[in-house]
Amino acid sequence: MRTLTNIKAPEAAPSVSHESSEARKEQTGRNKGDGPLARDTTTVHRQSATGGSSTHARAHESAIKHVTGRAAYIDDIPAPSDVLHIALGLSPVAHGRLTRLDLEKVKRAPGVVDVITIVDVPGHTDIGPVFPGDPIFVDDEISYVGQTLFAVAATSYKAARLAVKEAVIEIDERPASLDPVTATERGEFVRPTHTHQSGDWQQALESSAHVLEGEQFVGGQEHFYLEGQACLVLPTEDEGVMVYTSNQHPSETQKLVAEVLDIPFHAVTMEMRRMGGGFGGKETQASPWACIAAIIARRTGRAAKLRLPRAEDTRATGKRHPFNNRYRLGFDDQGVLTGGDITVIGDCGYSPDLSDAVVDRAMFHADNAYSLGQARVTGHRAKTNTASNTAFRGFGGPQGMMIIEAAMDDIARHLGEDPLTVRKRNLYRLGRDVTHYGQRVEQITLLHDIVEQLEASSDYWSRRKAIAEFNAKSPIIKKGLALTPVKFGISFTVQHLNQAGALLLVYTDGSVSINHGGTEMGQGLHTKVCQVVARELGLDLEQVRITATRTDKVPNTSPTAASSGADLNGQAARDAASKLRERLFDFAAQHFDQELGGLDREGMRLEGGELIAGVGESERRIPWGELIQKAYLARVSLSEKGFYATPLIHYDRDAAKGRPFYYYAHGAAVAEVEVDTLSGEYRLSRADILHDVGDSLNPAIDIGQIEGAFIQGMGWLTSEELKWNEQGRLISDGPATYKIPAFGDLPPVFNVDLLQGHPNSQASIYRSKAVGEPPFMLGISVWSALRDALASLVDYRHCPRLDTPATPERVLMAAEALRNATLVKAAQPETSDDPA
């Protein structure tokens, strides 16, 4: 009974009998009847300042659940006792033809209930998310180590895994293509090459005072979400399924499950409460497991659970794309770019997946924060025999930025300038404010402000001087310092994804439930959306509860990706809440004080748990609960849906011009490192960050996102090394061999600030800015600082090539290369001036 839960607790701790007699007294007159209205309505507990509930640093909506272990992830959901556990048979080779797959012994293994291959799929067998190319099971062509051949369902997880080993697999193995540069030369692509061009780049190169060129390899990154890929599928009473999945894109998985089962979409319901990390790895690559489990659930009529063990998870799923980048850029005596040519090659793995958009985003960010001048940017989508690389925080943007940041360092060394000086001269500015894809950069002074503020707050120049002095006296240990900016475009570059829906429900006790298409993976999206609704309805956060993302509440949603979660879903929730609010105002204006002609509709507002009409003497306050109950009795709808579509954005792919981004988010970081140049070992001793989130929706969440993104970005560029052997097998397939940042990698001095006083110039949700991805690229400062430390070995005359991840091994090799070059040069007679 609802009423029994709302009795106020007595002050002291009286006896049980006293307690229950008090409770009975409280119940008198309230515990009879069965009307539709709640007898107690929710109340505002804290008087919040006007509008304050949206901007204060509010705790995470699942905070108490997280600290008590009650926050359930997929593997924690109680499954029916007859649940089947699924294990997968994965390809042991990278390329070849499957000539024999004998599963008779698998089927006879103890505990096995079902075994399926591609011939058992009732509907579509290709589950490519955007373009075809991803078979749910291998038909005959094998494309990577870890590709799914078959699935086994058994009464226990152990039985399923043991049974997999009984399979007889014969493969006509072929040479694996593992080098994306070679693949590019051969024209082996998953999608066509795309080019941006602004002006006459060849003319610019020919007429430049200086021309430099360089190339780099930028390594990939395993998502290493702590909660691996997991789903639980229950057959429903019609021909459908109920799917619980750790998933950033439930609507797409719903579509694929329905197509694989050959049933209508409305027969498939997805539920997603929270993920134990996503980072892009559950945008498209959570779907195959749900599809497989759904087939088994339908075939057997039993619940089916699929949770990939860590090593299989890392082998079977795609990663951040490794990139091979090249630049040839011209610049003047000040180091200001005049133009040139940049090529980025994304290693896409065996299929398109999201690679078209990933490489596009790398191209869109090959300028980072700098005007390239007259430039051409070309992006290739190389096909190789590895898992299909996919979304990962930044979505190609970080890889694209790496080439221009390398160029900035190289230009500075060439001219004998500090890299920061060259970076500042190249920032977008008036007269140089249009990108190579035709979008004008608004808030043009913002990055200049950020860099200048951070330069001052981090004492860049005095530390630069101190480091130079230190390095002059320290032959082995070298310190490095770098400041790198970030300008990151916000919006899905696939235009139709920039839409969102929300469903707002108000119950007769006044409690509010909000549901939207976004998914929670630790980024605090649900907290932010609750804040939006609380602010629009003038309620406390406690009165607004978010429910699990479900495809039967809000349909046809976009993935929670591209940093867009709060921008899109926050706006959709706001749309729903403001529509409901206006309806309540219309109702209240007519319903209350009828004898006085009703309430003044103008100036009506919801604040502190009350509807307030009029001012001064004629002010009238109606508690939220009363308003809701009266509205219900007057047959006013208490639910509303909201919708949002991002305005202004467009991109003409044929012309390679447009405004793909609604706005840009900015930031900058200063990193200081200490490198042992005899071992290559190093540590990050200090990091300072200033980041632009517009008017922050929730500063605590935003700062957490910035800190975490910086650390994850640093891990990508320093310690996280993916290693494949010559046969194309990933050998760094777990935390023992793949090193993500640990506690010790947290810099001892870590100053993170939000830029103040710069609301978004576009009408985003309360003028905030997206924060999920942009700060990831602040990690580039650590890589640049390592190059700075290495450059000190040659008096900063040259900046060594430093591929990533810049592991101690690579740092040592770079140091050795510099030392050897110096020795060779010393041994040769002095040549006259610059050969360039």
Next chain:
Amino acid sequence: MMEHSETRSQGSGETTVNLTVNGEPCQLTLPPNVVLLDALRDRLGLTGTKKGCDHGQCGACTVHIDGQAVNSCLRLAVMCEGRHITTVEGLASDVGLHPVQQAFLEHDAYQCGFCTPGQMMSAAALLEDSRIADDDAAVREAMSGNLCRCGAYKNILSAIQDARRHVSPQRTEGESP
């Protein structure tokens, strides 16, 4: 089925083990190769303890065995005969949240929350261990076995140092677990 605590080996190849979990005595009969993590999650329904990597590298499965932090994925359940196991579900007491839980709450010391139970169990153990110094560097070292992919280390560190004010170290030097 009749069970005798002194008869530990069962005919089915299963073994009976007596544990105290979160203060409650319990008896489990299971194959000897079942790790403590699976016993806690699958047999006792204590799903607060997470499976992150399944081979002792990520720390998400950290529990206390007689007060010491241990990766429960590396410990067979049958090795824990007579031991006191504490999981995240047993961290709070009748008087409320453990100081570490309270501090994690106040410092937003999580993002996705998946590593949080393990982080808190390691933190609770280190705060009670007088062998671990109280400076940041020592805490970072002691927490190095707990990975957080969201990178929330800064807030986790502040939470632990804040919780320290409410926890007094118990184990003294030389005392082994």
